[in-house]
Amino acid sequence: MVDVQESPFKLALRRVMGRLARRDHSEQELRQLLSDLPASVVEGVLQHCREHGWLDERRLLEQAVHSRAARGQGPRKIAFELAQRGLVGDQVREQLSAEGYDWFELAAQLAQRRQGAAPLDLAARRRLMGFLQRRGFNQDQIHYALSTLSKPGSP
The missing domain is CATH 1.10.10 (Arc Repressor Mutant, subunit A)
Known part of the structure; x- marks a missing residue:
């Protein structure tokens, strides 16, 4: 049963933790999950997750590129899928051109x-x-x- 006195921060954190317990998510995905909440609550939850190492887009990139390359996907498809999850820019290009990926x-x-x-x-x-x-x-x-x-x- 949900405590009616529970703060919006705790409710949002519980929602985010439920998602992060299953797999890593990008910041954009978590923002979308919390889009019905005030921006200050969303920022607080994301900052809390970053500080505790639960939200790490570099780790997410490494895992995503590795798993998709292992499934035989090429760099263009991987970059497209990552962009849909809100991961774009230099970090994606770096990870796709990292050593180990021929x-x-x-x-x-x-x-x-x-x-x-x-x-x-x-x-x-x-x-x-x-x-x-x-x-x-x-x-x-x-x-x-x-x-x-x-x-x-x-x-």
């Missing part, structure tokens, strides 16, 4: 798994390009991936 090689691995040993005719090439584009790879990465596959008639 987007060209990831695109090549996906292309190899998708195509297998089948010859790469024009129709298969187009399908594979579309697949890699939907996964969020840029044209240079896609061309590199296609260049690593065997050509028609090649062993």
